[in-house]
Amino acid sequence: MSVLDVDRLQVEVFETGIALLRDITLSIKPGSIVGLVGESGSGKSMFSLALMGLLPSGVRVTSGKARVAGKSILKGLTNQYVNSSREDIALISQNPRAALNPTMRINKQVIRVLRQRCNMTFKEARSEVHELLARVGIPDVGRVANSYPHQLSGGMCQRVVIGMALSTRAPLLIADEPTTGLDVTIQAQILMLLRKLVGESDEKSVMMVTHDLAVVSSMCDQLIVLYGGQVMEVGPTREVFANPRHPYTKFLLESLESYADGSADSTPSVSENPIDFGLSGCRFSNRCPFSTPVCQTTPPPAIADNTRIAYCHNLESI
Ligand SMILES: Nc1ncnc2c1ncn2[C@@H]1O[C@H](COP(=O)(O)OP(=O)(O)OP(=O)(O)O)[C@@H](O)[C@H]1O
Numbered sequence: 052m053s054v055l056d057v058d059r060l061q062v063e064v065f066e067t068g069i070a071l072l073r074d075i076t077l078s079i080k081p082g083s084i085v086g087l088v089g090e091s092g093s094g095k096s097m098f099s100l101a102l103m104g105l106l107p108s109g110v111r112v113t114s115g116k117a118r119v120a121g122k123s124i125l126k127g128l129t130n131q132y133v134n135s136s137r138e139d140i141a142l143i144s145q146n147p148r149a150a151l152n153p154t155m156r157i158n159k160q161v162i163r164v165l166r167q168r169c170n171m172t173f174k175e176a177r178s179e180v181h182e183l184l185a186r187v188g189i190p191d192v193g194r195v196a197n198s199y200p201h202q203l204s205g206g207m208c209q210r211v212v213i214g215m216a217l218s219t220r221a222p223l224l225i226a227d228e229p230t231t232g233l234d235v236t237i238q239a240q241i242l243m244l245l246r247k248l249v250g251e252s253d254e255k256s257v258m259m260v261t262h263d264l265a266v267v268s269s270m271c272d273q274l275i276v277l278y279g280g281q282v283m284e285v286g287p288t289r290e291v292f293a294n295p296r297h298p299y300t301k302f303l304l305e306s307l308e309s310y311a312d313g314s315a316d317s318t319p320s321v322s323e324n325p326i327d328f329g330l331s332g333c334r335f336s337n338r339c340p341f342s343t344p345v346c347q348t349t350p351p352p353a354i355a356d357n358t359r360i361a362y363c364h365n366l367e368s369i
């Protein structure tokens with residue numbers, strides 16, 4: 052059974068009817084790390100938020116289905132409060148400090164999560180704190196447990212957040228830029244930790260949102276390429292890197308590479324003309340060198356081969 056199954060998910064701005072996510076279909080297998088990539092504004096966070104039931108006000112899921120470990124998760128998810136009981140997905144956010152309560156010592160916060168998410172008694176939770184912190188590689192657990200978030204480094208805070216996310220036993224972890232803002236050695240440690248923790252369980256999977264090409268290539272088994280709220284291409288990372296099929300993937304990999312090697316000076320946001328969410332066809336068509344009239348008007352078909360899917364009208368002629 053898949054950890055995550057999404058079927059034709061559509062997310063719209065209620066007032067204007069603009070589809071911020073259109074027809075998203077994908078699945079994530081157990082024990083895998085999947086990278087969700089796409090330039091700024093492509094809908095990566097919106098997708099994560101839709102799954103978490105945390106969409107901003109005025110933005111809604113209008114159709115489609117999503118299941119985590121076979122269980123439907125979007126039913127009745129119309130507003131934010133539902134999320135407080137979200138047990139099947141754990142979110143590791145970009146800013147670990149913001150995910151922690153600044154006025155509470157770490158041990159208190161961990162106990163609270165364990166009691167709410169794992170139905171533990173106070174006593175059980177308290178005896179679990181040190182073990183949880185040790186599992187994510189925190190060396191001096193006693194000191195960290197007794198600290199407030201501001202007394203800890205960013206990397207240490209991220210470890211705490213990852214520890215709490217893992218303790219929930221949620222089968223799906225969504226990590227939205229989990230290492231952005233941390234220095235390089237800490238980044239590597241956090242990534243190794245995530246890899247190890249996924250490797251230890253056959254059931255847990257991670258969906259990692261990232262801009263970082265090095266992270267994607269070293270961490271992710273599968274890649275989902277998003278543009279303008281549409282999936283452009285899905286496939287095993289190595290194959291997609293070695294031979295991108297979709298014109299947007301080619302373009303994205305080139306711009307990510309130039310960012311990584313320093314020849315571009317900002318994060319890849321290639322949009323001189325911004326993403327056009329009004330297009331009824333392929334959202335990339337107004338920037339695509341291979342665009343034909345049908346691309347503007349008709350959503351692209353899914354062209355599948357053994358392991359990969361690309362959504363494009365013109366794959367044959369590229
Ligand atoms: N509250 C909102 N109402 C309407 N549109 C929104 C709202 N918040 C974001 N958007 C739009 O939704 C689109 C997707 O945004 P999202 O934050 O998911 O992008 P992203 O891929 O996560 O980008 P980044 O890499 O910068 O984090 C963007 O075009 C954005 O302008």
Ligand SMILES: [Mg+2]
Nearest residue numbers: 095096097227
């Ligand atoms: Mg985002």
